[in-house]
Amino acid sequence: TLQGDNISIVGTRSAADSRISDTKRLAQNLGENGYTIVSGLARGIDAAAHTGALKADAPTLAILPGDVETIQPKSNTELAADVRRNGALVSEISKFAPMHNGRYIERNRITSGISDAVVIMASGETGGTVRQAELAEKQGKPRFLYDPADGTGQSPNILQNKGFVTFETKSELLQLLAKRKELFDVGKTKPSTLSEFCPQ
Numbered sequence: 001t002l003q004g005d006n007i008s009i010v011g012t013r014s015a016a017d018s019r020i021s022d023t024k025r026l027a028q029n030l031g032e033n034g035y036t037i038v039s040g041l042a043r044g045i046d047a048a049a050h051t052g053a054l055k056a057d058a059p060t061l062a063i064l065p066g067d068v069e070t071i072q073p074k075s076n077t078e079l080a081a082d083v084r085r086n087g088a089l090v091s092e093i094s095k096f097a098p099m100h101n102g103r104y105i106e107r108n109r110i111t112s113g114i115s116d117a118v119v120i121m122a123s124g125e126t127g128g129t130v131r132q133a134e135l136a137e138k139q140g141k142p143r144f145l146y147d148p149a150d151g152t153g154q155s156p157n158i159l160q161n162k163g164f165v166t167f168e169t170k171s172e173l174l175q176l177l178a179k180r181k182e183l184f185d186v187g188k189t190k191p192s193t194l195s196e197f198c199p200q
Contacts, residue, residue, distance in 0.1 A: 031058025
């Protein structure tokens with residue numbers, strides 16, 4: 001069963017090894033503190049977030065770009081089975097809908113949309129994680145960016161310019177999540193439509 005608030009933990013597939021390890025530990029810690037972890041089952045940060053939640057025996061939701069019977073990437077098929085046992089695989093399309101690259105962006109609006117806060121653990125200056133950040137900003141979600149003191153160049157300023165509050169440690173993030181309603185005007189969050197983010 002789901003518990004507590006949904007926290008989306010997302011990031012680049014090309015994350016540094018240190019960011020992958022930190023993501024697993026962070027997701028485990030949040031899971032142990034009663035949060036449900038939401039991510040996208042992609043390689044890199046997403047897979048690490050689900051893995052950390054599972055290690056804590058905490059619920060985790062995987063938001064898929066395609067149907068729930070066709071796991072992408074295939075290398076995460078076993079992870080998907082574990083997620084299904086301890087949470088859910090979520091998709092808005094059936095196996096009869098054609099897959100295309102735009103589905104990843106469409107998926108991202110759901111990842112942040114069903115979450116009470118969005119945490120980005122690693123990002124490039126451009127790419128899917130930045131698009132996810134834009135969606136979270138438009139949706140008015142509380143937004144946090146991992147920016148450790150040692151640094152790896154994966155906490156770009158472009159995300160801070162989108163209203164992401166930085167943190168360095170697990171305990172710091174827990175404190176920020178506890179007072180997110182003070183940091184962000186969550187009463188003004190708004191639902192998003194597909195046409196708003198993916199105009200025809």
